[in-house]
Amino acid sequence: MRMRRPGRWLLGRLRPGRLRWGWPRTRRGQRRAVQGVMLACVAGLAPATWMYTVADARVRTVADAPAQQVAVVFGAGLWQGRPSPYLANRLRTAAELYRDGKVKVVLVTGDNSREEYDEPEAMRTFLRERGVPDRRIVSDYAGFDTWDSCVRAKKIFGVDRAVLVTQGFHVRRAIALCRTAGIDAYGVGVDAVHDATWYYGGTREVFAAGKAALDALFKPDPHFLGPRESGVDRALAADGE
Template sequence: MIRAVGAAIGVVLAIVLASAAWVAVVSSGRVHDVADAPDAPVVIVLGSQVRDGKPMKFLSGRLDAAIEVYDSGRAQAILVSGDAHGRSGNEIAAMTEYLVDAGVDRDKIVGDDYGLDTFDTCARASDTFGVSKALIVSQGLHVSRAVALCRDAGIDAHGIDAECECNWLAVVRNYAREWLARPKAVLDLLSGRPPAVVTPPDGTLTAVSRG
């Protein structure tokens, strides 16, 4: 029994470490602070929890980074991708209003209601919205996984590591969750699964980023 448990733990650790190594290799040299981020037609903001219709700290940190990139002229449009029907509320509406309140032109914001996880966000950004080059914003370990998934989806992606005025417990919890999410990301890619929701191509973002 002890040997079986030890072997199982060893297999799990091997899978976690192998998936972490894949993310590190694919995202190497492509994660930046907001001040050092390169130009791209689109900046993608990954959704997160909202409260009373307002972004919580992780999400507001991502949006602030996107605003800085947009205001500096390094991106011409913002794709907000998340769950419009999430348990905490409509992430897309909350992100859009936050950006508009910060002075971003509403016409330069495109929402994807079905970016239900990072894999879906990247696949839909490529397949549905025609994104071929983008910046993608998140925090910590998550942003490197997002870059790896978007690159696998055919997007020339660079990541922005956004700041977050979060308490240490929330940060630790999210780092732990991220280590477990990496094997799932690899399984998603190996399975070749489509996004959870597939919708017809939408040319709005292409037109906005060019205009």
């Protein structure tokens, strides 16, 4: 008796056009399918809901932002060594907060993981060009993502209270994570470069909220922590100079 090759029957069933997907035919199956879809929707939206609940009441404009000693500006990429349009808008807003006396020090946090790519230095140069004194700017060279920037602002630079400056679609995530890290944070939401960018950023935030919720739950260490730095303390002490 000739034996059929293992899996031959299964492969025959899985040929194109033979496999069928469809809505369950029984009421019990349909009920379970609906419950599964609803559960998936709830699980997907829960992180974004948490983010809005924690942060929405703390979103401000430049005019009504509370006076704090420190503004934190998150990196958003460089174009040919200069701040991207995203980042330039954040930095203009931070400079406005400084000129209005809302903040005394600007902490710029970004990526300097490669010698040829230095976000914090480009941010510092941009702020100086707009009238913020160099002694009032502090650089964090290991702000690789929002969670890292928040944790390092607290643990490395000793920031307890801050105004966060970022785009409107990102500001709630920044507030939620910095509050989780122990910072009494408010945020100023900067306008997006144009409407299409806002829609892209808003969609991206729905997915980024999942990682943010995991960061808030497990509180991982940043990619690089390092020793305590006194840059913010020295910049604040410059008041007496």
